[in-house]
Amino acid sequence: MKKLLLIGIGPGHPDYLTMQAIKALRTVDVFFFLEKEGRGKEELIQIRNDILAEYADSGRYRSVVAKSPPRSAAQGYEAGVRDWYDDKAAIIAGLINDELADGQTGAFLIWGDPALYDGTLTIVQDILARGLAAFDYEVIPGITSVQTLAARHRIMLNRVGGEFTVTTPRALERTPADQIDNAVVMLDSNAAFARYADQDLDIYWGAYLGTRDETLVSGDLKTLAPDLAEKARQARAEKGWLFDIYLLRRRKD
Ligand SMILES: C[S@@+](CC[C@H](N)C(=O)[O-])C[C@H]1O[C@@H](n2cnc3c(N)ncnc32)[C@H](O)[C@@H]1O
Structure with missing residues (x-):
């Protein structure tokens, strides 16, 4: 039997591997590796190569790189993602069928944790359900960018006995602004926090966590939003990519 591992590698530093x-x-x-087109991707590849150089058995493994399909512009966000996953499933099934021998172990390195805003696990399960390839698989959890944000700001995610949500700017838009209480926002990179600058919220923002460009900013969103939006825009323009995550927390008097 072939085996596939989805290995969570944490959000950007080799020390974050379990x-x-x-x-x-x-x-x-x-x-x-499924490589995306676009500026700045070399840095992400380098981080993964550093992890392999530090921990993997260099005499044992080989790497196979395939091009990640472009995101479909199909009818609406969900349909677009579904098409994109289908295209990826065909590529990943091909890799498993052609590049992995019976009894061998293949792996995808998954940024952060495989269960959080990453499509690979869904795609792997879909490949099996559709009989596109046959293999066993295992998920190795990783430290998420959510945990790393909390650790770097030295904050609790929940308040005593309370809850927190993990969301995206797109999903957060469905919540009335005055009901945002304690929300971690991921997959932004366009300074969506600026929409909530009229609210009594504190922001705990972290960009490029775990990398040499790590930036942390925290405080009153009303005061910080314009400069922080500009900082995010500049970082994205300079490096060609931005990974940022933040907690929006309603201020209690
Ligand atoms: C495709 S999701 C992957 C999340 C990942 N599976 C995890 O467990 O953190 C990418 C988003 O995660 C967040 N993220 C991941 N790594 C990050 C980092 N090093 N610094 C800041 N945000 C990060 C950002 O919100 C980014 O847009």
Whole structure:
């Protein structure tokens, strides 16, 4: 039987790998990479290569790189993502069928944790359900950017006995602004926090966590929003990509 590992590698620094992830890396025969087009991607590839150089067994594995399909512009966001996943499923099934021998272990390195805003697990399950390839698979959890944000700002995610939500700017738009209480926002990179600058919210913002460009900003959103939006815009323009995450927390008197 072939085996596929989805290994969570944490959000950007080799120190964020768990012991389980490191042990798993050492069992891998073939690492698969789906590379996206676009400026700045070399840096993300370099981070993953650094992780392999530090932890994987160099005499054992080989890497296979395939081009990630472009995101479909189909009818609406959800339909677009579904088409995109279908295209990726065809590519990943092809990789498993053609590049992995029976008894071998293949792996995808998943940024952060595989269960959080990452499509690979869904795609793998879809490949199996549709019989596009046959293999066993395992998920190795990783430290998420959510945990890293909290640790770097030295904050609790929940308030005593309270809750927090993890969301995206698109989903947050469905919540009335005055009902946002304690929300971690991911997948932004366009300074959507600026929409809420009239609210009594504090922001705890982190960009490029775990990398040499890590930036942390926190305080009153009303005061910070214009400069922070400009900082995010500049960072994205200079590097060609921006990974940022933030907690919006309603201020209690
Ligand atoms: C496709 S999602 C992947 C999330 C990942 N699976 C996780 O567990 O954190 C990418 C988003 O995660 C957040 N993110 C991931 N790594 C980050 C980092 N090093 N610094 C800041 N945000 C990060 C950003 O919100 C980014 O837009």
